[in-house]
Amino acid sequence: MKIDDNFYMKLAIDEAWKYQLLTYPNPAVGCTVVKNGEILAIEAHHEAGEAHAEVNALKAAYIKKNPNNLLKMKNSSHEIHDYLIKNHNGFFHDCEVFVTLEPCNHIGKTPACANLLKEIKPKRVIIAHKDINKEASGGCESLNEAGIEISLGCMEKVAYNLLYPFIKWRSGTFIFFKMAMTLNGSIDGNISSNQTLALTHTLRDKIDLMLIGGNTVRSDKPTLDARYIVGRAPNVMIYSKNKVFDNSIPLFKVPNREVIISDDLFKLLDYKFVMVEGTYSLMEILKERIDFVVLLVSPKIRKGLNALNDIDQDFEIIHENMIGKEKIIYLKRK
Ligand SMILES: NC(=O)C1=CN([C@@H]2O[C@H](COP(=O)(O)OP(=O)(O)OC[C@H]3O[C@@H](n4cnc5c(N)ncnc54)[C@H](OP(=O)(O)O)[C@@H]3O)[C@@H](O)[C@H]2O)C=CC1
Numbered sequence: 621m622k623i624d625d626n627f628y629m630k631l632a633i634d635e636a637w638k639y640q641l642l643t644y645p646n647p648a649v650g651c652t653v654v655k656n657g658e659i660l661a662i663e664a665h666h667e668a669g670e671a672h673a674e675v676n677a678l679k680a681a682y683i684k685k686n687p688n689n690l691l692k693m694k695n696s697s698h699e700i701h702d703y704l705i706k707n708h709n710g711f712f713h714d715c716e717v718f719v720t721l722e723p724c725n726h727i728g729k730t731p732a733c734a735n736l737l738k739e740i741k742p743k744r745v746i747i748a749h750k751d752i753n754k755e756a757s758g759g760c761e762s763l764n765e766a767g768i769e770i771s772l773g774c775m776e777k778v779a780y781n782l783l784y785p786f787i788k789w790r791s792g793t794f795i796f797f798k799m800a801m802t803l804n805g806s807i808d809g810n811i812s813s814n815q816t817l818a819l820t821h822t823l824r825d826k827i828d829l830m831l832i833g834g835n836t837v838r839s840d841k842p843t844l845d846a847r848y849i850v851g852r853a854p855n856v857m858i859y860s861k862n863k864v865f866d867n868s869i870p871l872f873k874v875p876n877r878e879v880i881i882s883d884d885l886f887k888l889l890d891y892k893f894v895m896v897e898g899t900y901s902l903m904e905i906l907k908e909r910i911d912f913v914v915l916l917v918s919p920k921i922r923k924g925l926n927a928l929n930d931i932d933q934d935f936e937i938i939h940e941n942m943i944g945k946e947k948i949i950y951l952k953r954k
Pocket residue numbers: 798799800801806807808811832833834835836837839840859860861862863864882883897898899900901902903905
């Protein structure tokens with residue numbers, strides 16, 4: 621394996637994927653800090669409002685070499701920026717910072733990363749993808765003006781898939797289709813581990829709308845809340861022609877949530893971030909509208925409902941991660 625810019629950037633990209641979709645409305649971003657060939661930190665942005673990937677990585681890199689430093693106690697992005705600007709003492713001058721997205725150049729919920737980098741002056745900043753958000757872009761120019769060497773476009777195509785949800789929800793609607801299955805394709809009953817269910821519930825907590833099929837509501841009698849993480853239950857649209865449901869089904873009883881029963885899929889375009897929980901009937905209907913399929917694969921083989929359907933669709937695997945002992949696979953339609 622060649623240890624080059626692509627190698628370090630891939631580490632940053634993989635770290636960012638661990639938080640894919642969880643950073644909404646922000647993009648998922650990762651960052652690797654390398655000092656004279658030694659990897660000091662591989663970090664990511666975890667959640668909107670929290671520190672950006674660069675800030676987490678610069679903090680971790682500094683602490684790696686200064687383990688008992690006060691910086692350990694600083695958690696907010698503002699505190700970390702302030703501390704590093706005042707105390708870096710040239711620590712980063714021989715560092716290379718690999719970041720999957722152009723460092724932000726504006727003060728939003730957190731201070732500008734480009735400003736922090738200008739102050740601590742790393743040897744080089746390597747960027748995979750330009751920021752498409754006009755408000756936050758301009759980081760490259762700003763670093764250039766400060767005399768910091770920039771390399772732009774390292775693994776840009778791979779980073780594009782990472783950035784894709786952000787690109788879609790900035791300009792319209794991002795729709796992903798989540799499906800849990802066993803290794804042999806069974807989709808009924810309890811499939812996922814508690815850790816994977818917690819991820820599903822974290823996603824439910826983040827989205828603007830969940831879409832679910834009419835039959836699923838009748839057969840599963842679901843709740844569709846975010847109880848595993850004590851989060852916010854999403855608004856739900858039940859895709860239905862029939863439109864007749866027993867209103868004792870738990871999902872109708874969850875407080876502070878809207879339930880729409882509709883056969884109008886154009887309604888999805890009123891929302892920015894939509895999760896579909898479904899299987900093959902719904903996938904067949906929605907396949908042209910779906911941006912990502914997120915498959916949660918449990919390492920079990922068992923008797924159950926399988927893929928007996930008419931769907932015929934090829935996909936590209938754009939990423940895969942483990943969640944505990946289960947696998948999460950991200951797919952894009954070919
Ligand atoms: N493993 C997993 O992750 C999941 C498993 N499941 C399971 O999989 C099974 C199948 O689910 P899934 O494949 O998602 O599909 P569903 O059977 O839930 O969805 C299809 C529904 O879409 C509605 N529909 C179809 N065509 C139209 C149309 N032209 N206009 C309006 N509404 C329409 C119908 O609702 P109506 O009949 O009300 O008209 C139909 O019942 C479920 O029964 C459930 O048990 C479900 C979700 C996730």
